[in-house]
Amino acid sequence: MQDPKLYGHWPYRGRPKVTWPGGKKMAFWVAPNIEFYELHPPKNPHRSPWPRPNPDVVNYAYRDHGNRVGNWRLIEAMEKYSIPGTVSLSVAMCDHFPEMIEQVNGLGWEFFSHGAYNTRYTYGMDKQQERETLQHAIDTVKAATGQRVRGYLAPALTHSVHTIELLAELGFTYSCDLFQDDQPQPLNVPGNPLVSMPYSLEVNDHYAYNVFGQSPQQYTDVLKRQFDTLLEEGGTSGTVMCIPIHAYLVGRSHRMGPFDEILRYAEEHKDDIWITRAGDIADHYLANYYDEAKAHIAAGGGSDDT
Amino acid sequence: MTLDTEFMEYPMRRKGMDHDLYPAANLFEQPKITWPDGKKVALWVTVAAEFFPLTPNQDGFRAAGHMATPFPDYRTFTARDYGNRVAIYRLMDALAHAGVNVTAFANSAPINRTPALIDDIESAGWEIAALGTDMNAVHYGGMDVLAENKQIETCLSAWADRNVTPKGWMSPGRGQSDATLSLLKSAGIEWTADWGNDDMPYVMNDGPIAMPYTDEMEDRKCLTMLGQDENIWSEQIIGAADLLSNEAETYGGRVLHLALTPYIIGQPFRIKFLRDLLSRLMARNDIWSATGSQICSAWQNCADTGD
Numbered sequence: 001m002q003d004p005k006l007y008g009h010w011p012y013r014g015r016p017k018v019t020w021p022g023g024k025k026m027a028f029w030v031a032p033n034i035e036f037y038e039l040h041p042p043k044n045p046h047r048s049p050w051p052r053p054n055p056d057v058v059n060y061a062y063r064d065h066g067n068r069v070g071n072w073r074l075i076e077a078m079e080k081y082s083i084p085g086t087v088s089l090s091v092a093m094c095d096h097f098p099e100m101i102e103q104v105n106g107l108g109w110e111f112f113s114h115g116a117y118n119t120r121y122t123y124g125m126d127k128q129q130e131r132e133t134l135q136h137a138i139d140t141v142k143a144a145t146g147q148r149v150r151g152y153l154a155p156a157l158t159h160s161v162h163t164i165e166l167l168a169e170l171g172f173t174y175s176c177d178l179f180q181d182d183q184p185q186p187l188n189v190p191g192n193p194l195v196s197m198p199y200s201l202e203v204n205d206h207y208a209y210n211v212f213g214q215s216p217q218q219y220t221d222v223l224k225r226q227f228d229t230l231l232e233e234g235g236t237s238g239t240v241m242c243i244p245i246h247a248y249l250v251g252r253s254h255r256m257g258p259f260d261e262i263l264r265y266a267e268e269h270k271d272d273i274w275i276t277r278a279g280d281i282a283d284h285y286l287a288n289y290y291d292e293a294k295a296h297i298a299a300g301g302g303s304d305d306t
Numbered sequence: 307m308t309l310d311t312e313f314m315e316y317p318m319r320r321k322g323m324d325h326d327l328y329p330a331a332n333l334f335e336q337p338k339i340t341w342p343d344g345k346k347v348a349l350w351v352t353v354a355a356e357f358f359p360l361t362p363n364q365d366g367f368r369a370a371g372h373m374a375t376p377f378p379d380y381r382t383f384t385a386r387d388y389g390n391r392v393a394i395y396r397l398m399d400a401l402a403h404a405g406v407n408v409t410a411f412a413n414s415a416p417i418n419r420t421p422a423l424i425d426d427i428e429s430a431g432w433e434i435a436a437l438g439t440d441m442n443a444v445h446y447g448g449m450d451v452l453a454e455n456k457q458i459e460t461c462l463s464a465w466a467d468r469n470v471t472p473k474g475w476m477s478p479g480r481g482q483s484d485a486t487l488s489l490l491k492s493a494g495i496e497w498t499a500d501w502g503n504d505d506m507p508y509v510m511n512d513g514p515i516a517m518p519y520t521d522e523m524e525d526r527k528c529l530t531m532l533g534q535d536e537n538i539w540s541e542q543i544i545g546a547a548d549l550l551s552n553e554a555e556t557y558g559g560r561v562l563h564l565a566l567t568p569y570i571i572g573q574p575f576r577i578k579f580l581r582d583l584l585s586r587l588m589a590r591n592d593i594w595s596a597t598g599s600q601i602c603s604a605w606q607n608c609a610d611t612g613d
Contacts, residue, residue: 052367053447057482061503126308213532254546
C-alpha cells in the first residue's frame with residue numbers, strides 16, 4: 001500500500017475561510033492523556049509493552065506517578081485558568097481511579113477514547129476485535145460519566161488499516177490519530193462524517209521531554225511560539241492548537257511551574273482565541289465547514305487557486 | 307490476523323491498582339508530614355557507587371551505564387571506574403563543603419575489590435544503602451526466587467562482615483521481580499528506592515517503605531541521556547525545590563531527591579555546577595538536608611501519629 005487515502009491532498013493556501021465562534025481566529029484545546037499502563041500486560045505479538053521483562057518496575061512506576069501525583073497538580077492548574085481538558089483516556093481508568101474521572105467530569109472536561117490501556121495495542125487485531133474495543137470504550141465512558149465518546153486516539157498510537165473507517169461506522173466525530181494539518185478536515189470514510197482533529201507530536205510533552213530533551217522553560221517557549229504563529233495564521237483561516245500532555249511528564253515538580261505559564265498565556269489571550277474542547281471544535285466544523293471543505297477538496301482541493 | 311483472546315480480557319481491571327503491591331493513593335490526600343525544625347523540604351542527596359563488571363550479565367536486562375560495545379569494552383569499564391577512583395572524591399569535597407547529609411547506594415563488590423573506596427565513604431559520614439553485589443546482579447521478572455534470595459543474602463552478608471547494616475536498598479538498575487519486595491522485607495530492609503511513582507514515601511503491602519526516587523532529575527538522565535546543559539539541569543532542581551516548598555505550605559513537608567552519579571556530575575567540567583547548586587540549596591531556610599533513613603524515620607513518626 002503506497003497511500004492509505006485517508007484524505008485528499010489539500011494545500012494550506014486557498015482554502016475556504018474558517019472562523020471560530022465569536023469571530024475567534026484560533027481554537028485552543030488541551031489534551032491531558034489520563035492513562036493506565038499495566039504491570040503484567042499480555043505480550044502483543046507485534047510489540048512488547050515494556051523494554052524489560054514484566055514487571056518493569058521503573059517504567060511502570062514512571063507512569064503511575066501521573067495518577068498518584070501529576071494529574072492532581074495538572075487539574076488544579078487548569079482549573080485556575082478555567083481551561084477545560086479534553087481527556088485522552090485509557091478507559092480502564094474509569095474502573096481503576098473512578099474518583100479522578102468523576103472529578104474532571106464534574107469540571108466539564110470531555111473524554112475521548114485512548115483505548116482500554118496504553119499497554120493494549122491494536123496490532124494483530126482483526127476488524128471485529130477492533131470494533132469491539134471501540135464499542136467497549138464507548139460503553140465504559142458512557143456508564144462512568146454519561147458522556148458519549150466522540151473522539152479517538154489509538155492506544156500508544158497503534159493503528160490498523162480499519163481504524164479510521166471503524167470510527168465513522170461507530171459514530172465518532174473526530175480522530176486525533178493523523179498529523180497532516182493545522183486545521184480540521186474531512187476524512188475519506190463511508191457513512192457518518194468524520195473530522196481529522198489537529199493534535200500534535202511536535203509539541204507533545206513526550207517528544208519535548210523524552211525525545212528532544214527540552215527543559216521545562218524551553219518547552220513553554222516552544223508552546224508560545226506555536227501559539228503565536230497559529231494565532232497569526234488564524235486571521236487568514238481559523239487554526240487549531242492542541243497541547244497534548246501527560247501528567248507523568250508535565251506534572252513533575254520541576255516542570256509544573258513553567259507549564260503553568262503557557263496556561264496563563266492562553267488565558268491572557270482569551271479574547272482572540274476560542275478556549276474549548278475537541279468535541280466542540282468538531283461539532284462547529286461539522287455544522288459550518290465540513291460540506292464546503294469536502295466539495296472544495298473534491299473539486300481540486302485549492303490546487304487551482306494559486 | 308486475529309489476536310489471542312487473552313488480549314481482549316482484563317483480569318486485573320478493578321478499583322485501585324492492577325496488582326497487590328501497594329494501594330492506590332492521591333499524594334494530596336495524605337497526612338501532613340512535619341520535618342525537624344518545621345522545614346518544608348527534605349533534601350535527599352544520593353550518590354551511586356557502582357561496580358560494572360567487564361563481562362555484563364546476559365539475563366534480565368542491562369543496568370543503565372553498563373558496557374555497550376562488544377567485549378572487551380575497555381572504554382566503558384574504565385570510564386565507570388573513573389567515578390570510583392577520581393570523581394567521587396570531588397563529590398565528597400563538594401558535599402562536605404556544603405554540609406549536605408548523603409546516602410550512598412553502594413554495591414558490595416567494592417568491599418573486597420577496592421576497600422579504600424568503602425573506607426572513604428564511611429569516613430565521609432555517608433549513610434550506606436545496599437545496591438546489590440554489583441551492576442550485573444539485576445532482579446527481573448521470571449528469575450528463580452531462590453537465586454534471587456541468594457543474591458540479596460550475598461550482598462547483605464558482605465556488608466554484615468564489615469559491620470554495616472544497610473537499612474535502605476536499591477536494586478541494580480532498579481529492576482524487581484514479583485518477589486523482590488517481599489524478599490527484601492524478610493531480609494530486614496526498611497526502605498527501597500526502586501519505585502519512582504511518588505513524591506513522598508509510602509507503605510508497600512508486603513515490602514519495605516518506598517522512598518521517592520526521582521529519575522527525572524538524575525544527572526544521568528538529564529546530562530547524558532538527554533544531553534541537557536548543566537545550567538538547565540540545576541535550574542530544574544531549583545524549580546522543583548520552589549514548587550515543593552510551596553506545596554508544603556498546604557500539604558505538609560515534601561521530599562526533594564537528587565540522584566548523583568560520580569562519573570557524570572564529578573567530571574572536571576561539571577563539578578562547578580554541583581558546587582553552585584548545593585550552595586544555592588543549602589542557603590535556603592526551607593531545606594532540611596537528611597539521609598534516606600533519617601527522612602524515612604521522620605516520615606514514619608508523623609505518618610504513625612497522624613501528625
